[in-house]
Amino acid sequence: MKKSIAFVLPNLNAGGAQRVVSSLANSLIKEYDVCIIVLYNCDPFYKLHPDISIRFCLPEYNSNPNTFQSIINIFKLVNSLIKILKNNNTSIAIGFMPVTNIYTILATRFINIPNIISERANPKYSSMNKFWTYFRKIAYPFANCLVVQTKANKDFFKTYVRTEIEVINNPVDRELLEKRNFQFPKENIILNVGRLDEPKNQDLLICAFSNINNSKWKLILVGDGNNYNEYKNLIASLKMQDKIILAGNITDVSKYYNMSKIFAFTSKCEGFPNALIEAMSFGLACISTDCPHGPSEIINNNHNGILIPVGDQKALEENLVKLMNDEVLQEEFRLKAVQSTLAYQPNDIASEWSKIINNLILKEIFES
Structure with missing residues (x-):
């Protein structure tokens, strides 16, 4: 029986992270039941294999929330993510991009499944506000694995996490x-x-x-x-x-x-x-x-x-x-x-991801 894995990212619009997730999901569907979880309802820009399921946490995005609404929104998103992961009997969740990485860590720690988070941008030129930058430093040590794309990014995040940082390049679609x-x-x-x-x-x-x-x-x-x-x-x-x-x-x-x-x-x-x-x-x-x-x-x-x-x-x-x-x-x-x-090549990059996914799932089985 295939293990269930879930990618978590903000949306499925046109973009580098979205293209990488789409490519990986299309490659990994042969080995796993793949679900892509996005924060808000949207149509995928890139073509996805028909067996890949798409779930969304909330129906629509509030582009101008006040502080109270923002806090409530965070709780709603994390709670919804927890429910989706549980309902899908997810073996491991894989976050892409900083804010969804944080949500992924919170949700997986709550239901006690492993996680992988992935940083896609150059952190030295990040547009994250002070709240999320601070929250990232608190949350990232609870990641099971951090995947980055370059050696320079690996050096930057060494102080953020307690586990291994893996460098995996992006696949060509x-x-x-x-x-x-x-x-x-x-x-x-x-x-x-x-x-x-x-x-x-x-x-x-x-x-x-x-x-x-x-x-x-x-x-x-x-x-x-x-x-x-x-x-x-x-x-x-x-x-x-x-x-x-x-x-x-x-x-x-x-x-x-x-x-x-x-x-x-x-x-x-x-x-x-x-x-x-x-x-x-x-x-x-x-x-x-x-x-x-x-x-x-x-x-x-x-x-x-x-x-x-x-x-x-x-x-x-x-x-x-x-x-x-x-x-x-x-x-x-x-x-x-x-x-x-x-x-x-997509198959080679997918194999690198698969190795990390399988190792973390096996580790969780042996330790539980």
Whole structure:
């Protein structure tokens, strides 16, 4: 009989953590009964295996609660999470992202089942308020295992937990890989994929592209976010509406990966750059800022891609021009990029998670 596992996260919207959970759940459904528990009712952005069940703790999100409502909401969410875990006879709960990690720890301690929590963002650039930052330090020592994506994140959280911290990279989405087509006709497109917000720093890319000879090229930015209108206005002010395209959120981004030649990644900080891994697995020649954390663990500078200093528009312009004008270098980076991303295959990453899950379940059985 399969053991029951539950992933817990805030929502199933478009996002890095949501994509990773979806990919892991789709891989692990062969071995476990998988449930995804979200805090509030929502439709999944990414495709999920039909055998994966989805549960939600509360029907809707109050975007502007007062202090009293916030406290009541926490109790409601944890209580609902406890009920779902018990009703599903869950063997282990796996939290993703800080606040849901805390809820997962509270709920699992109450019903005495093991937990795994996972930090996805760069904690040094966290937007968590003082309450949750303080609560995280209190709750995290009660985690059975903490999974992070980079060695730098592991070093940061060493003082937070009493158990082992495991470093597991993100998998490339299986469904995305299945749509990879190396024979697809390439176009003179520079691609960027990610949320349109300040940490991703796409305005640097927009300005750099507008400042170089781009007569035969286009820049496409896939994603949505707080800065969409700001970037739209910036593109208009540069009179680049015909050259720079804001494509919005795209469920199936494989078309853009298949048709583009160059991928430009301009983040100021990262937890782990999913889009960069995806682009390299599709064989795009990649330029990335050497931001904390992730790119330098993926790109060997001038071997399988190019690293530039964060915020350096001149370096970005020079290297864009270099790649745009050198098809031999594009091909060299393409082949080496694909080879270097073999370590991020979904089955291999799922196996790493499965090993931790099984060890904790067995440990709980022997100790009970």
